[in-house]
Amino acid sequence: xxxxxxxxxxxxxxxxxxxxxxxxxxxxxxxxxxxxxxxxxxxxxxxxxxxxxxxxxxxxxxxxxxxxxxxxxxxxxxxxxxxxxxxxxxxxxxxxxxxxxxxxxxxxxxxxxxxxxxxxxxxxxxxxxxxxxxxxxxxxxxxxxxxxxxxxxxxxxxxxxxxxxxxxxxxxxxxxxxxxxxxxxxxxxxxxxxxxxxxxxxxxxxxxxxxxxxxxxxxxxxxxxxxxxxxxxxxxxxxxxxxxxxxxxxxxxxxxxxxxxxxxxxxxxxxxxxxxxxxxxxxxxxxxxxxxxxxxxxxxxxxxxxxxxxxxxxxxxxxxxxxxxxxxxxxxxxxxxxxxxxxxxxxxxxxxxxxxxxxxxxxxxxxxxxxxxxxxxxxxxxxxxxxxxxxxxxxxxxxxxxxxxxxxxxxxxxxxxxxxxxxxxxxxxxxxxxxxxxxxxxxxxxxxxxxxxxxxxxxxxxxxxxxx
Amino acid sequence: xxxxxxxxxxxxxxxxxxxxxxxxxxxxxxxxxxxxxxxxxxxxxxxxxxxxxxxxxxxxxxxxxxxxxxxxxxxxxxxxxxxxxxxxxxxxxxxxxxxxxxxxxxxxxxxxxxxxxxxxxxxxxxxxxxxxxxxxxxxxxxxxxxxxxxxxxxxxxxxxxxxxxxxxxxxxxxxxxxxxxxxxxxxxxxxxxxxxxxxxxxxxxxxxxxxxxxxxxxxxxxxxxxxxxxxxxxxxxxxxxxxxxxxxxxxxxxxxxxxxxxxxxxxxxxxxxxxxxxxxxxxxxxxxxxxxxxxxxxxxxxxxxxxxxxxxxxxxxxxxxxxxxxxxxxxxxxxxxxxxxxxxxxxxxxxxxxxxxxxxxxxxxxxxxxxxxxxxxxxxxx
Numbered sequence: 001x002x003x004x005x006x007x008x009x010x011x012x013x014x015x016x017x018x019x020x021x022x023x024x025x026x027x028x029x030x031x032x033x034x035x036x037x038x039x040x041x042x043x044x045x046x047x048x049x050x051x052x053x054x055x056x057x058x059x060x061x062x063x064x065x066x067x068x069x070x071x072x073x074x075x076x077x078x079x080x081x082x083x084x085x086x087x088x089x090x091x092x093x094x095x096x097x098x099x100x101x102x103x104x105x106x107x108x109x110x111x112x113x114x115x116x117x118x119x120x121x122x123x124x125x126x127x128x129x130x131x132x133x134x135x136x137x138x139x140x141x142x143x144x145x146x147x148x149x150x151x152x153x154x155x156x157x158x159x160x161x162x163x164x165x166x167x168x169x170x171x172x173x174x175x176x177x178x179x180x181x182x183x184x185x186x187x188x189x190x191x192x193x194x195x196x197x198x199x200x201x202x203x204x205x206x207x208x209x210x211x212x213x214x215x216x217x218x219x220x221x222x223x224x225x226x227x228x229x230x231x232x233x234x235x236x237x238x239x240x241x242x243x244x245x246x247x248x249x250x251x252x253x254x255x256x257x258x259x260x261x262x263x264x265x266x267x268x269x270x271x272x273x274x275x276x277x278x279x280x281x282x283x284x285x286x287x288x289x290x291x292x293x294x295x296x297x298x299x300x301x302x303x304x305x306x307x308x309x310x311x312x313x314x315x316x317x318x319x320x321x322x323x324x325x326x327x328x329x330x331x332x333x334x335x336x337x338x339x340x341x342x343x344x345x346x347x348x349x350x351x352x353x354x355x356x357x358x359x360x361x362x363x364x365x366x367x368x369x370x371x372x373x374x375x376x377x378x379x380x381x382x383x384x385x386x387x388x389x390x391x392x393x394x395x396x397x398x399x400x401x402x403x404x405x406x407x408x409x410x411x412x413x414x415x416x417x418x419x420x421x422x423x424x425x426x427x428x429x430x431x432x433x434x435x436x437x438x439x440x441x442x443x444x445x446x447x448x449x450x451x452x453x454x455x456x457x458x459x460x461x462x463x464x465x466x467x468x
Numbered sequence: 469x470x471x472x473x474x475x476x477x478x479x480x481x482x483x484x485x486x487x488x489x490x491x492x493x494x495x496x497x498x499x500x501x502x503x504x505x506x507x508x509x510x511x512x513x514x515x516x517x518x519x520x521x522x523x524x525x526x527x528x529x530x531x532x533x534x535x536x537x538x539x540x541x542x543x544x545x546x547x548x549x550x551x552x553x554x555x556x557x558x559x560x561x562x563x564x565x566x567x568x569x570x571x572x573x574x575x576x577x578x579x580x581x582x583x584x585x586x587x588x589x590x591x592x593x594x595x596x597x598x599x600x601x602x603x604x605x606x607x608x609x610x611x612x613x614x615x616x617x618x619x620x621x622x623x624x625x626x627x628x629x630x631x632x633x634x635x636x637x638x639x640x641x642x643x644x645x646x647x648x649x650x651x652x653x654x655x656x657x658x659x660x661x662x663x664x665x666x667x668x669x670x671x672x673x674x675x676x677x678x679x680x681x682x683x684x685x686x687x688x689x690x691x692x693x694x695x696x697x698x699x700x701x702x703x704x705x706x707x708x709x710x711x712x713x714x715x716x717x718x719x720x721x722x723x724x725x726x727x728x729x730x731x732x733x734x735x736x737x738x739x740x741x742x743x744x745x746x747x748x749x750x751x752x753x754x755x756x757x758x759x760x761x762x763x764x765x766x767x768x769x770x771x772x773x774x775x776x777x778x779x780x781x782x783x784x785x786x787x788x789x790x791x792x793x794x795x796x797x798x799x800x801x802x803x804x805x806x807x808x809x810x811x812x813x814x815x816x817x818x819x820x821x822x823x824x825x826x827x828x829x830x831x832x833x834x835x836x837x838x839x840x841x842x843x844x845x846x847x848x849x850x
Binding site for chain 2: 198421
């Protein structure tokens with residue numbers, strides 16, 4: 001067994017074996033952290049930090065060692081570094097939040113094989129639930145958007161957030177079942193289009209339910225939304241001062257909330273990973289696999305199709321609902337814009353990029369896409385605009401940077417990158433970066449067995465070939 | 469070898485007749501329902517005579533609905549062609565539509581720059597419009613064929629979700645490619661359709677005397693042209709598919725790709741031709757759309773595409789006449805929803821909900837009659 005495992009190791013993993021491997025990973029992580037303390041705003045250093053997390057996942061070590069490394073990195077090193085640049089906590093929060101969404105979508109698409117293009121709708125349900133009850137919207141249901149004043153008190157105290165975390169889960173799961181019922185009979189691409197329509201319906205409703213009863217405050221969105229209370233121990237002046245000394249800058253309540261949301265998101269993410277892993281190996285998980293591969297055969301073998309599909313929708317949605325509540329509290333603002341189709345698709349990109357059905361892959365995909373979205377492209381845009389203001393010229397071309405049109409702004413072309421990623425992944429690596437075992441076998445058969453069918457010009461499927 | 473020679477006149481007249489029946493039938497049904505509703509709830513409003521207002525608006529709403537229906541129908545033709553042959557939802561069809569719209573608008577803007585756009589009506593204006601439609605068809609046809617070659621063909625035979633996801637990718641990519649091109653070349657990412665040829669002129673059809681005033685029912689030149697071009701496209705496509713050698717090859721590939729291959733049909737070429745035709749029809753629809761709404765922007769393809777897909781499913785995907793029917797029903801419903809929803813609900817639900825209508829219909833159709841209104845056999849396959 002161990003021999004077979006070792007023969008499958010990639011060159012990188014072979015490097016990380018044994019005690020030297022432990023030291024190498026430690027050195028990379030320490031180097032990245034040191035680099036971060038030295039220049040907290042540098043993008044390459046942030047990428048190196050993420051890369052060291054990836055190394056921890058990949059190193060062929062015992063489970064508890066990896067857990068120790070990963071836990072130390074996520075719970076101690078990153079928050080410590082977050083003292084120097086709060087953006088790191090924001091980045092960590094977003095990655096963890098989207099990774100949770102991606103894991104939820106992975107249950108629907110990866111495990112059960114139901115392509116859901118309106119997944120963001122469940123996120124919206126969770127977010128609007130807390131947005132409505134955690135803000136003053138309850139008092140303004142009969143007033144038009146923009147006409148009311150903001151009071152100092154709220155109908156529900158902030159600690160209700162914890163209850164609504166549960167309500168969000170239940171509400172989103174309920175919505176999942178609600179969507180699931182009518183589309184139970186649909187398969188494949190029809191399901192995709194209907195779920196896409198459902199996502200748009202939720203967005204249109206969020207946009208327009210400011211009349212006759214003002215539930216969502218229309219396109220203006222709901223604000224302010226309460227954040228859950230932080231225990232007064234942390235907000236005491238002594239603690240803040242000590243943190244400030246550690247960071248070398250004054251630390252306020254907003255920084256504390258940065259840490260708070262980061263830890264919350266990581267906690268939910270870990271819970272989601274745990275649940276997804278357990279589900280994958282459970283009876284229900286095997287039922288999902290069965291209906292994904294062949295639902296007629298699955299039914300014949302006694303899998304309850306209706307219940308299994310609804311469970312996939314409900315469980316997938318519930319992750320999204322919890323994250324929606326947290327997200328609304330984090331932003332203290334929700335508007336329909338946050339829940340556009342682009343978000344649904346970018347969550348899908350995360351799942352596809354990382355590997356359908358593979359939990360580790362999906363988390364990696366979420367990290368890559370989120371980094372691309374809120375960090376890499378933004379940094380590129382900033383750099384480009386600063387170059388544009390300078391007097392330099394583009395190397396090799398000799399055109400001055402300043403002559404580039406201002407519309408050339410990488411941050412605005414997320415769709416272009418996502419589209420390209422989707423096409424390239426589908427053509428060259430449909431199983432994703434870290435494929436699940438089953439899909440790798442399915443999509444890449446061992447070369448010794450048979451030449452790939454796609455090379456035959458006539459595009460005849462192999463099982464229909466004339467037998468001589 | 470030909471078993472029966474298709475009657476040319478019949479192949480042209482039959483779809484036209486069907487179309488006429490659909491338009492009249494759908495219009496009559498929806499009008500009766502609306503008027504009946506207005507009659508039943510007329511007591512809820514004291515500030516206006518609901519029934520009278522409904523009747524006043526009715527003819528104009530009908531005309532708008534039919535024009536919108538023709539536009540959905542022409543887009544739906546592209547979906548239906550590709551689905552009929554490959555059983556694959558070409559998610560990027562809305563973007564082919566968008567590219568066609570931009571190509572047509574760019575052509576006319578270039579003509580305007582040369583000073584060749586006539587002010588008034590005349591044969592030159594029609595010629596230029598036809599040229600714009602032609603350019604749009606050419607561009608989106610070629611985009612469609614290249615997309616098939618690059619992004620879809622390598623995935624043929626893969627699990628069904630794979631090409632669909634690739635198509636979503638193409639759709640996103642094309643949107644931003646156009647946006648990128650437009651914003652670097654023109655500074656703004658949308659384009660306005662140049663006004664020329666006096667097409668926006670309204671032609672008064674008739675005037676209704678009502679109490680003390682007169683209601684004139686008018687139709688724009690634009691709308692008439694859209695109806696004419698849409699009908700020509702339907703008839704042409706129907707003829708091509710049902711009465712020509714190429715059409716027979718397309719149908720054979722749609723029915724059984726492997727057998728068609730064994731019978732000597734060049735399957736790859738036929739699929740490419742299908743994409744060419746579908747894309748070109750989408751491009752023509754795009755030019756007409758921007759002609760009517762006087763604007764082209766990179767994201768314009770999304771909603772019309774989605775609704776046209778709904779129309780295709782509604783009519784029975786894979787059926788050309790069905791796409792026409794579905795488009796018509798959807799166009800009428802949307803136009804009626806936009807006009808009457810606000811009045812009937814005292815402003816509680818505005819015209820914004822018309823988009824929800826389309827999706828609600830889609831879901832209902834797929835639940836109760838997945839083969840669509842005209843689809844014979846079940847079309848849904850895993």
